[in-house]
Each structure stands twice: as C-alpha cells, then as structure tokens.
Amino acid sequence: MIYYLTTLLVYGGVDAIACLGLSQQFGVAGVTNFGFIIFQAAGAYTAGVLSLPSDSANGAFQSYVGGLHLPFPFPLIGAAVVGGLLALPFASIVGKRLRGDFAAIGLLVTAVMANLLVTNYRPLLNGAAGLSLVPSPLGGLMNPQSAGYQWGYSAAAVVLAALTYLFVTRITNSPYGRTLRAMRDNDLVADSLGKNLRSLRTSSLVVGGAIAGLSGGLLVGFINLWDPQAWGYAETIVLFAAVIIGGLGNHRGAVLGAVLVPLGFEEASRYIPAIGSPGLIPALQWVAIGLLIVLFLWFRPQGVLPERRRVIAGAAFAEQSTASDPAGAGQRAGRVLGDGAPPPRAPVPLRARGEAGGGDVILEAVGLVRAFDGVRAVDGVSIAFERGRLTGLIGPNGAGKSTTLAMLAGTLPVTEGRILYRGEDITQLPAFRRARSGLVRTFQLASEFKKLTVMENLLTAVPDQQGDTFRGAVLGRRYWGRQERAATERVERMLEEFGLTALADRYAGDLSGGQRRLVEIMRSLMAEPEVLLLDEPMAGVHPRLAHQIGERLVGLCERGMTIVMVEHELAIMDEFCDPVVVMAEGRVLAQGTMASLRATEEVVEAYLVG
Amino acid sequence: MSIFIASIAFGLVTSAVLALASVGFTLQFAVTNVLNLAYGAVMIASAFIAYAVNQAGVNVWVAAVVAAATGAVLSLFLNNVIYTPFQRRGTSPIAMVIVALGMTLILEFGTQAIAGGTNVSFTMGQGPTLQAGSFQLSGVELAIIGISIVSMLGIHVLIRHTRLGKAMRATAANRNLARNCGIRTDRVVTLTWLITGALCGLAGAVFAMDAGTFGATSTDLFLVLILAAVFLGGPGEPYGAMLGALVIGLATEISAAFIVPDYKDVVAFVILLAMLAVRPTGLLGART
Numbered sequence: 078m079i080y081y082l083t084t085l086l087v088y089g090g091v092d093a094i095a096c097l098g099l100s101q102q103f104g105v106a107g108v109t110n111f112g113f114i115i116f117q118a119a120g121a122y123t124a125g126v127l128s129l130p131s132d133s134a135n136g137a138f139q140s141y142v143g144g145l146h147l148p149f150p151f152p153l154i155g156a157a158v159v160g161g162l163l164a165l166p167f168a169s170i171v172g173k174r175l176r177g178d179f180a181a182i183g184l185l186v187t188a189v190m191a192n193l194l195v196t197n198y199r200p201l202l203n204g205a206a207g208l209s210l211v212p213s214p215l216g217g218l219m220n221p222q223s224a225g226y227q228w229g230y231s232a233a234a235v236v237l238a239a240l241t242y243l244f245v246t247r248i249t250n251s252p253y254g255r256t257l258r259a260m261r262d263n264d265l266v267a268d269s270l271g272k273n274l275r276s277l278r279t280s281s282l283v284v285g286g287a288i289a290g291l292s293g294g295l296l297v298g299f300i301n302l303w304d305p306q307a308w309g310y311a312e313t314i315v316l317f318a319a320v321i322i323g324g325l326g327n328h329r330g331a332v333l334g335a336v337l338v339p340l341g342f343e344e345a346s347r348y349i350p351a352i353g354s355p356g357l358i359p360a361l362q363w364v365a366i367g368l369l370i371v372l373f374l375w376f377r378p379q380g381v382l383p384e385r386r387r388v389i390a391g392a393a394f395a396e397q398s399t400a401s402d403p404a405g406a407g408q409r410a411g412r413v414l415g416d417g418a419p420p421p422r423a424p425v426p427l428r429a430r431g432e433a434g435g436g437d438v439i440l441e442a443v444g445l446v447r448a449f450d451g452v453r454a455v456d457g458v459s460i461a462f463e464r465g466r467l468t469g470l471i472g473p474n475g476a477g478k479s480t481t482l483a484m485l486a487g488t489l490p491v492t493e494g495r496i497l498y499r500g501e502d503i504t505q506l507p508a509f510r511r512a513r514s515g516l517v518r519t520f521q522l523a524s525e526f527k528k529l530t531v532m533e534n535l536l537t538a539v540p541d542q543q544g545d546t547f548r549g550a551v552l553g554r555r556y557w558g559r560q561e562r563a564a565t566e567r568v569e570r571m572l573e574e575f576g577l578t579a580l581a582d583r584y585a586g587d588l589s590g591g592q593r594r595l596v597e598i599m600r601s602l603m604a605e606p607e608v609l610l611l612d613e614p615m616a617g618v619h620p621r622l623a624h625q626i627g628e629r630l631v632g633l634c635e636r637g638m639t640i641v642m643v644e645h646e647l648a649i650m651d652e653f654c655d656p657v658v659v660m661a662e663g664r665v666l667a668q669g670t671m672a673s674l675r676a677t678e679e680v681v682e683a684y685l686v687g
Numbered sequence: 688m689s690i691f692i693a694s695i696a697f698g699l700v701t702s703a704v705l706a707l708a709s710v711g712f713t714l715q716f717a718v719t720n721v722l723n724l725a726y727g728a729v730m731i732a733s734a735f736i737a738y739a740v741n742q743a744g745v746n747v748w749v750a751a752v753v754a755a756a757t758g759a760v761l762s763l764f765l766n767n768v769i770y771t772p773f774q775r776r777g778t779s780p781i782a783m784v785i786v787a788l789g790m791t792l793i794l795e796f797g798t799q800a801i802a803g804g805t806n807v808s809f810t811m812g813q814g815p816t817l818q819a820g821s822f823q824l825s826g827v828e829l830a831i832i833g834i835s836i837v838s839m840l841g842i843h844v845l846i847r848h849t850r851l852g853k854a855m856r857a858t859a860a861n862r863n864l865a866r867n868c869g870i871r872t873d874r875v876v877t878l879t880w881l882i883t884g885a886l887c888g889l890a891g892a893v894f895a896m897d898a899g900t901f902g903a904t905s906t907d908l909f910l911v912l913i914l915a916a917v918f919l920g921g922p923g924e925p926y927g928a929m930l931g932a933l934v935i936g937l938a939t940e941i942s943a944a945f946i947v948p949d950y951k952d953v954v955a956f957v958i959l960l961a962m963l964a965v966r967p968t969g970l971l972g973a974r975t
Contacts, residue, residue: 111784169964177781178783178784179918182914182959182963183960187956187960190911193949311792314785317785360797360903364793367790367792367793370785370789374785378782
C-alpha cells in the first residue's frame with residue numbers, strides 16, 4: 078500500500094512538472110511544441126547516463142554513452158540543462174513564419190523520428206531495451222526500497238512540483254508573462270510593438286525544455302529504467318490532452334490536468350476488471366483519451382479551469398495625478414492636449430501648426446517598390462515626412478497606401494527601394510527594432526490582444542519595462558513593481574481622457590469595433606513613438622470622437638511627434654492634415670494641402686474614377 | 688549494384704502505395720484546408736475490415752474493394768461530423784491538428800480493441816514473379832503498382848476532364864467565390880471526401896498486403912512518409928503528391944540499400960523538414 082501511495086505521489090509530481098512546463102510553453106506563450114516529450118526523454122536519459130557507471134559494468138549487457146557515475150544532484154541538474162539545450166535547434170523550426178499546423182507537423186514528426194533513431198542505434202542509449210539498473214539518487218546512503226526512502230522521494234517530487242509551480246507563476250504574472258500572452262494572441266502585432274518574437278519563443282522553448290528535462294530526471298531516479306516505449310507519439314498527445322483539459326493558460330489547470338489525465342486515468346483503469354483480451358483495457362484507455370480530447374475541445378475548449386482575467390489594482394490615482402482634469406467629463410470635449418500623452422523622445426522646440434517649410438525630414442521613403450506575383454502594389458514611391466507634421470495619405474482603394482505604411486513600419490519586406498529614419502537606412506531593420514527606436518504603427522484590421530484586458534493591452538506597449546525581460550520576471554515584483562505602478566497610472570490617465578475607464582478590465586476581444594479602434598490608438602500612444610503610422614484610425618469611430626482624436630493628434634504633433642495617417646475621411650484631412658499625399662495605383666500623384674489638391678485635376682479624376 | 692536494382696523494385700512498390708495515400712491526403716487538404724492526421728488510422732481500420740472479410744473466405748482483391756468502401760464511409764464521417772463543425776466554429780489550425788490526433792487515437796486503438804493486439808496477415812497467394820536480373824517483383828507487387836497507376840490516371844481524368852474536377856479545383860482555390868458562382872461546394876466537399884476516402888481505404892489494403900504482417904499501429908510511421916510526399920510536392924497539389932510519392936518511395940528504399948535499413952524512414956523525415964524550412968508550398972506549389 079505504501080509503495081502504491083508513494084508511486085502515485087512521485088508520478089503525480091513528475092506529471093505536474095511536465096504539464097506545467099507545457100502549460101508555460103503552450104498555454105502562455107502559444108508555442109506549439111508537439112515534440113515536447115523529447116525533452117522529458119532527454120532529461121531521463123541524461124540523468125540515467127550521468128548516474129550509471131560505465132557501460133562495461135554489470136556484465137556489459139547495456140551499451141550507452143556517458144556512464145559517469147555521478148552522485149546526486151548532478152544527474153538531475155544535468156537532466157534540466159540538457160532539456161534546455163536541446164530546445165535550441167527546435168527554436169529555429171518554430172520561429173519561422175510557418176503556418177501553425179505545418180510547424181506542429183514538423184515537430185511531431187521530429188519526435189517520432191527521434192524515437193526511431195534512439196530505438197535503432199543501440200550504442201547511443203541501448204536502443205529498444207533502454208537503460209536499466211539506473212541508480213537511485215542517494216541510494217548509497219539509504220536503502221532505496223525502504224519506506225523511508227520512498228516517502229522521502231515522494232516529498233521531493235511534491236516539493237519540486239510546488240517550486241516549478243511558483244516559478245512559472247512568477248514568470249506568467251510579470252510584465253514578461255504579459256508579453257508572452259500578447260505574442261500568443263497576436264504575434265504580428267506584438268512584433269510591431271517592439272517585442273522580439275524570436276528571442277521570446279526561444280526562451281520559452283528553453284525554459285519548457287528544462288522543466289520537461291527535470292521531470293524526466295526525477296522519474297528515472299525513481300523507476301530506475303527508461304526506454305523508447307515511454308516516450309512515443311501517443312505520450313505527447315497525453316500531455317497536450319492534460320493541459321487542454323485542465324485549462325489552457327492557467328497553471329493550476331495544468332496541475333489539475335496532470336492529476337486527471339496521466340495520473341487519474343492510469344489509476345482508474347487499474348480498478349477496471351481485466352475483461353476481454355489482455356490488450357483490451359489499455360487500448361480502450363487510449364480511445365477514451367482520444368474521446369476526451371475531442372469532447373473537451375468541443376464542449377469546453379477553455380478547460381476545467383479557464384485562464385483567469387487579470388485585474389490590475391489601480392494606483393491611488395485621484396490624489397497623485399495633479400495634471401488630470403478635475404472638472405471631469407463635461408470638460409473633456411474641448412481638450413486639445415492630453416495629459417496622459419508621453420513626452421516625445423527627442424525634445425523639439427514648439428512649432429505652430431502650418432509653419433511653412435524648413436522642418437527636417439525624419440522619415441523618408443526612397444523609390445519604394447513592393448511587387449509579388451507580377452503585381453506591383455507599390456511602384457516607386459518616394460515621400461519625405463517632416464518632423465512635427467501630421468501628414469495624411471489618401472487615395473482610392475488599392476492605391477498601395479497601407480502597403481507603403483507596412484513597409485515603412487517593417488511588417489512587410491521591401492522589394493526595392495530604401496527607407497531612411499533619422500538619416501539612417503533602416504530598410505533591413507526588423508519591425509520590432511523599428512518600434513523600439515520610436516517608429517510605431519497601428520493596423521487596419523482588428524489587432525487587439527483578445528485574451529488580455531484593455532488595461533493589459535495598453536501596458537504591453539509601454540517600452541523599456543524592467544519586468545519585460547526573463548531576468549526581470551525571475552527577480553519578481555520587488556524588482557519591477559514600482560515601474561509597473563507608474564505605467565498603470567499612465568494607462569489610467571489615458572483611459573480617462575478617451576472616456577474608456579469603465580472598460581479597463583474587460584477583455585479587449587469583447588469590445589465593439591469603435592472601442593477596439595480607440596484601444597489601438599491609445600496603445601500606440603503608450604509606446605512613446607517618435608513617428609506614429611496610423612492605418613485608418615477613424616474607421617468605425619463616431620464623427621465627434623474622431624474630431625477629438627484629430628485634435629489630440631495635432632496637439633501631439635505640436636509637441637514634436639510626427640504622424641502619418643492613412644484615411645478615407647476627407648473632412649479629417651481638410652481639418653487636421655498638412656501636407657496630404659495622394660496615391661493611386663501604387664504611385665504618388667500629388668502632395669500639398671487639401672485645398673490645393675482639390676484644385677488639381679489629376680487628383681480629382683483619380684479619386685472619382687479609381 | 689544488384690542490391691541497388693532490387694531496391695528500385697521495392698521503391699516502386701512503396702511509391703505505388705504512397706501515391707494512393709498521398710493523393711487522397713493532399714486533395715482533402717486542398718478542399719477543406721485541414722491536415723487530416725487521422726488518415727493513417729482510417730487506412731489501417733479499413734485494412735482490418737478487409738482482413739475480417741478476407742478471413743471469412745473472400746478473395747483479397749475483393750476485400751480491397753471493401754476496404755475502399757470502408758475508407759470512404761469513415762472519411763466522410765470524419766469530415767462531416769468532426770472536422771466541419773469545428774471549422775465552422777473558427778477553431779484554429781493548431782486545435783484542428785489536436786482534434787485530428789484525438790480521432791487518430793480513437794480510430795487506431797478502437798481498431799486494436801476490437802481486433803486484438805497481435806499482428807495479422809491476409810490470406811493470399813503471391814502470384815507469379817517477374818524477374819529481370821536483380822529486378823524482381825511478385826505478382827501481388829505488380830498488381831499493386833497496376834492499381835496505383837490506374838488510380839492515378841483516374842484522378843487525372845477526374846481533375847482535368849470532369850465538371851466535378853473543375854468544381855473541386857474551384858472550391859480548393861476559393862470556397863466562397865466558388866459558392867457565389869453557383870457551385871454547390873458542400874456537395875463537392877462531400878464527394879471529394881468520399882473519393883479520397885476510397886483512395887485511403889484502398890491504400891490501407893495495399894499497404895497491408897505489401898507489409899505482409901500488420902497491426903493497428905502499423906501506419907504511424909507510414910504517415911510520416913505520406914506527409915513527406917505531400918509536402919515535397921506541395922500541400923493541396925495532387926500532381927505534386929504523385930511526384931512526391933515517387934521520390935520518397937524510391938529515396939527511402941534506395942537509401943535502405945546503403946545505410947542501415949532501420950533508418951530508411953529518416954530520409955523522408957529529413958526531406959520533410961527541409962521542405963518545411965525552405966519551401967513549405969512544395970515543389971509544385973505557388974511560391975508566396
């Protein structure tokens with residue numbers, strides 16, 4: 078009975094650790110690593126070959142690399158390290174702009190093949206027979222068969238599981254965790270807000286790999302053997318099933334899933350009488366797991382414990398922000414300058430709107446071309462954007478306006494031409510680096526982080542957060558807490574000005590179209606841009622509010638920000654933009670104030686006809 | 688040299704089985720945009736139904752037809768009852784993969800639960816052997832190649848010279864547009880899955896014949912070969928799948944002659960990964 082309980086506890090601990098690793102990787106960071114089981118296997122094998130004596134011992138019936146006969150805790154540490162290192166080559170598969178399901182196939186097949194290679198290449202890890210007689214950690218000090226040792230091992234497993242839980246929770250609850258979730262929800266947008274996707278995915282894989290390796294090392298020390306049967310194709314599916322059933326994006330759900338699926342399932346089948354042929358019950362077990370997966374994904378895709386909505390405690394904002402408008406809502410309509418607006422990066426002397434000429438060029442497109450499949454969406458566009466101006470970009474549908482904007486921001490590669498920012502050639506610079514140096518864009522179509530609250534959406538955009546690195550996340554709230562509070566206050570002020578305070582804790586995915594548009598604009602402002610590229614910001618927004626936003630944008634320009642706005646609303650252009658650039662069929666037609674453009678025949682024709 | 692020639696013979700048989708399977712798989716992807724990872728499971732379930740019929744005294748080739756019918760029914764069920772409802776709900780491609788894997792477990796281990804865990808074989812003669820030096824093919828192997836060639840021709844005629852084929856290509860290219868042009872896309876999808884399901888079942892039967900002995904999990908590794916052939920030719924491209932099947936079938940068998948035979952599938956794996964990394968649209972797919 079004791080052995081039964083201790084075995085249950087150890088397996089429970091091991092499964093919980095593995096599921097937490099997967100939950101962090103898949104549930105939080107959105108990295109679908111169908112090869113996950115390989116990391117656990119690698120950990121188990123590493124711990125095995127590190128703790129086993131040289132393979133000539135024990136009558137040389139096994140053949141494997143290593144055999145260093147290291148004492149505890151080295152095999153276990155080695156297991157985690159190897160699990161983490163093994164993740165690095167995987168990062169290159171996962172990172173590519175590959176369709177999610179294609180990438181998943183690649184990883185799944187890798188797992189199958191790794192199993193095949195290990196099974197067939199005996200000198201590596203003793204092939205199909207696997208490793209046996211793996212020494213128990215500290216087996217020399219205490220009899221591994223004794224009840225005391227068994228209970229001790231169980232306690233260690235539970236403690237390690239608890240530590241793993243605390244570790245992944247700490248990471249997930251930090252600004253870094255928020256960035257991971259943003260990447261999961263919409264990686265393209267996260268990229269445009271300055272998040273280094275490659276680095277985030279790599280570190281998620283490495284952390285998940287290390288945790289999986291740890292679980293493998295822990296298990297092999299207990300059961301003293303490990304072979305390819307333990308980590309086939311089907312075992313990976315079981316772990317995914319556990320995390321999905323328990324609850325994606327919720328670490329408690331991962332632990333619950335570990336208890337319900339790998340553990341609970343194995344145990345439940347123990348009590349079923351052995352009916353039919355010997356293989357019947359195990360086969361039915363797999364059928365049941367398959368059924369559970371499909372049924373859960375249909376009826377309750379969020380799992381038993383869904384991802385929690387994160388409500389961030391508001392700072393004591395009423396007393397502290399002296400700059401806020403105390404008169405409240407009634408006064409807001411007339412405001413021009415927003416107080417939640419960040420100061421621009423490079424301080425520039427104030428200029429009155431419409432000051433003629435002389436402004437220096439901060440962003441320039443030189444002969445930009447975007448061609449694909451024989452279509453030249455942008456065909457030699459050259460525009461110089463002057464600092465501190467609100468430039469409008471108009472033209473009929475298909476003119477290439479959004480494409481030009483995308484190339485300027487870096488979210489679309491350039492076929493020909495150059496882009497100069499502050500005098501430097503940034504044509505090859507990736508989007509996230511451009512965002513970090515102050516060139517930020519918004520998107521035409523829905524681009525909020527759906528499973529983050531509005532508050533979290535805005536917080537992700539804040540640049541240079543101490544908590545937004547892995548190291549910062551591990552150091553904990555004491556390290557990044559203060560900066561987070563300051564950022565939260567800024568967000569609250571911004572929400573107040575736009576009149577959306579009530580929405581702070583709603584999921585961004587639940588908002589109306591116009592509200593989402595506003596969240597997007599606010600978010601781009603939170604990123605402290607020097608040059609802001611807006612792609613149809615007024616679409617779906619109430620005309621009065623659109624006017625307020627326009628006023629606000631002008632105010633920002635007067636304080637030194639440069640804004641480029643693609644829009645269809647000519648009234649907005651009339652009132653706020655100077656200069657206005659007209660594009661048609663991939664080229665620039667004309668440039669000037671709206672009044673002068675209205676008088677230009679080509680422009681009138683292009684708009685009316687095209 | 689003689690091993691080389693003999694391996695070409697093996698390669699042709701493998702390519703034949705693979706072609707039947709890959710074309711079905713790729714057409715399913717073309718028309719529904721889902722990677723039906725349960726394909727291998729449907730193959731082996733159909734093979735086992737054929738086995739049951741064969742054990743009841745029916746000729747193995749007739750049993751193969753039964754397998755095709757089973758494959759058609761199972762595949763239709765899979766698409767209409769499982770994949771389509773999930774897709775209508777807006778399920779992400781990754782979640783669809785997990786659903787497909789879940790269905791694989793149900794089908795494969797359901798088969799194992801019913802048929803038992805031991806490996807079985809068809810009751811069949813091997814027929815006369817064709818021999819030309821080291822090049823050797825049994826009657827069964829020749830028949831398999833023949834069936835495959837006929838089926839490939841049939842698919843070619845279907846796609847290029849029938850209205851249904853044109854409707855399939857339109858649906859694959861742009862489902863909404865096809866529907867707006869008056870094509871009954873739901874019917875096209877149903878028919879596609881019936882036809883490809885029949886190919887799947889038939890592929891399962893000939894796979895089992897070629898393998899000699901087979902069990903419920905025998906197609907797990909074969910699915911990797913199918914994926915390699917499909918991605919080599921380009922997902923959704925039937926001619927690409929045919930080309931891919933030829934290349935993968937020959938490559939794996941010829942490499943088995945030179946490296947340890949246990950690793951021959953690794954060649955397919957490397958090709959698959961390379962295609963995913965470098966050109967996921969495949970050799971015959973449009974370059975994005």
